[in-house]
Amino acid sequence: MFTSVLMIEQPLTTVDVDFVTSLHGDDQVSFVVLMQPRGDQDRLLRAIDDVALGELPEAMREGGEPAGEAARGPAAHALAHSLNALRQKGASATGQIIEEHPLDKLKAVVEETGADEVIVLTAPHFVEEFFHRDWASRARHKVGVPVLKLFAHNE
Numbered sequence: 190m191f192t193s194v195l196m197i198e199q200p201l202t203t204v205d206v207d208f209v210t211s212l213h214g215d216d217q218v219s220f221v222v223l224m225q226p227r228g229d230q231d232r233l234l235r236a237i238d239d240v241a242l243g244e245l246p247e248a249m250r251e252g253g254e255p256a257g258e259a260a261r262g263p264a265a266h267a268l269a270h271s272l273n274a275l276r277q278k279g280a281s282a283t284g285q286i287i288e289e290h291p292l293d294k295l296k297a298v299v300e301e302t303g304a305d306e307v308i309v310l311t312a313p314h315f316v317e318e319f320f321h322r323d324w325a326s327r328a329r330h331k332v333g334v335p336v337l338k339l340f341a342h343n344e
Contacts, residue, residue, distance in 0.1 A: 190218070191216050191218045191219070191306075192218075192305050193209070193212075193218060193306050193307070193308050194220075194222075194223060194295065194298055194299055194304045194307045194308070195209065195222045195310060196307065196308070196309045196310065196328075197224055197225075197311070197341070198224070198225055198311050199311075199341060200266075200267035200268075200271050201274050201310070202341065203274070205310060205339075206271075206275060209275075209339075210278040212337075217281075219280065219281040220275050220281065220284075221284065222268060222271055222272060222275070222283070222284030223284065223291065224271070224284060224285070224286050224287070225264075225286070225288070225291045226261075226263065226267075226286070226288075261286065265286060268284050268285070268286060271284070292327055292328060292331055295307065295328055295331070296331050299333070299334055304334055305335075306335045306336070306337060307336045307337070308336075309328065309336060309337070309338050309339070310339045310340075310341050311340070311341055312340065
């Protein structure tokens, strides 16, 4: 069985689920989903990303997301939704919420599960990507398995 660690920051859409479950053809795939809510972190970078994408109303609303303990409920709901969607497509899926040191946790999960790859599925973060501070860029130097960067879809 092929094992993928899937890092997300929002619930998987139907398009995302269809895509990640079809990446390896008919091979059986097991997913370990790591959900890291962005919360109040990187507000300035997200606002700049919104401006770069021409989404000015979103840029003005940055900072209204729950943080800390208040972010756990929505994150748990998003994770449960994502795991259920993967399972409905026939994939094995487990997951957890990660709040601190996501790349350290990613490395540990890759080692514990013997994962074959990491898939980072997030919204575009142009500033972070430009400076190679996004999860995928940093994970490539840390986890020891291939890292695939994909952009999440909105429903």
